[in-house]
Amino acid sequence: MKPRDRLRIAMQKSGRLTEPALELLNRCGLTFRQSRDKLFCFGEGEPVDLLLVRDDDIPGLIAQGVCDLGIVGRNVLNEFKGTATDGAAALTEWRPLGFGRCRLSIAVPQEMNYAQPHDLNGMRIATSYPALLNGWLKAQEVDAAVVTLAGSVEIAPKLGTADVICDLVQSGGTLVANQLRETEVLLQSEAVLAGPEALPTDERGDMIELLLKRLDGVIQVRESRLLLLQTSRTSLDAVTRLLPGGPQPTLLPVAGQPDQLMLQALCAGEVSWRQLEEIKKAGAREMFVLPVEKMLA
Numbered sequence: 001m002k003p004r005d006r007l008r009i010a011m012q013k014s015g016r017l018t019e020p021a022l023e024l025l026n027r028c029g030l031t032f033r034q035s036r037d038k039l040f041c042f043g044e045g046e047p048v049d050l051l052l053v054r055d056d057d058i059p060g061l062i063a064q065g066v067c068d069l070g071i072v073g074r075n076v077l078n079e080f081k082g083t084a085t086d087g088a089a090a091l092t093e094w095r096p097l098g099f100g101r102c103r104l105s106i107a108v109p110q111e112m113n114y115a116q117p118h119d120l121n122g123m124r125i126a127t128s129y130p131a132l133l134n135g136w137l138k139a140q141e142v143d144a145a146v147v148t149l150a151g152s153v154e155i156a157p158k159l160g161t162a163d164v165i166c167d168l169v170q171s172g173g174t175l176v177a178n179q180l181r182e183t184e185v186l187l188q189s190e191a192v193l194a195g196p197e198a199l200p201t202d203e204r205g206d207m208i209e210l211l212l213k214r215l216d217g218v219i220q221v222r223e224s225r226l227l228l229l230q231t232s233r234t235s236l237d238a239v240t241r242l243l244p245g246g247p248q249p250t251l252l253p254v255a256g257q258p259d260q261l262m263l264q265a266l267c268a269g270e271v272s273w274r275q276l277e278e279i280k281k282a283g284a285r286e287m288f289v290l291p292v293e294k295m296l297a
């Protein structure tokens, strides 16, 4: 294959991961000119181009060296790795990306008795993830027949083509609609940046390292929240103990109220209503949770 001097990233052409993947790359300073066929997008500022494909093809394109990186669900990446063809094992997850969260689960008809994996012995399990399912069955020492389907897996028990299923679950709505109940989680998944374990030794390797640094910055900011609140000095310990993870908070005096403090804390994730209510009960008031736009340590 001809050596390339531009980095090529594969992502889903049209689906759940398309918009968030593109937004993430834009935030990393990568913008693309949309070509007429929309399958190849030329990078405008940086030497990084996009290939828009079916998500299932992404790991193979990386393994073949057609693309340097790909944005794909962990479920698809691990299924490919589970097929253990040449090059498959050498793919790795460079970064989890925090979107496209779902899980690969076993689900059984609501009325079926299920207590443990061994209850699946002798059953037919429909799935689009035969390698992942077979790996799990082997680890659990369960002897079941795997029925591979490309989609609409949840309907299989009703059609009588399988007894139970193994498919992606997010809200659980599809399972409920098909009178199924989730019994085992095989894999927690989200979109990941996938690539070969060994970085290219030419300039593309340097570009990947630069991209990873930008990505880390973008992800850190995206997940950070600035929490501002007021507390009395006597409640400070109780309030501080409840703060979500992050660096030490900053304390500021409040003008005209010597017993009060303003507390500022950078939190490494969402701050939920419940957490806020708990912190308030511990003595805090005037609480604000702010998104962080940019951060430079």
Ligand SMILES: Nc1ncnc2c1ncn2[C@@H]1O[C@H](COP(=O)(O)OP(=O)(O)OP(=O)(O)O)[C@@H](O)[C@H]1O
Residues within 6 Å of the ligand: 012, 013, 014, 015, 016, 017, 053, 054, 055, 056, 072, 073, 074, 075, 076, 100, 101, 102, 168, 169, 170, 171, 189, 190, 191
């Ligand atoms: N209900 C869901 N909620 C959140 N993420 C999901 C959900 N279902 C799937 N995903 C994640 O999003 C990825 C893409 O899902 P999508 O349904 O767009 O794929 P697809 O139909 O296989 O698309 P393609 O046409 O590219 O093959 C999945 O591989 C999984 O990682």
Ligand SMILES: O=P(O)(O)OC[C@H]1O[C@H](OP(=O)(O)OP(=O)(O)O)[C@H](O)[C@@H]1O
Residues within 6 Å of the ligand: 151, 152, 154, 167, 168, 169, 170, 171, 172, 173, 174, 175
């Ligand atoms: O738990 P839920 O929130 O209901 O999501 C789970 C469903 O979402 C995905 O299907 P999708 O909607 O993409 O349909 P498809 O796979 O048939 O294209 C997945 O294959 C499940 O069927």
Ligand SMILES: [Mg+2]
Residues within 6 Å of the ligand: 054, 055, 056
């Ligand atoms: Mg697909």
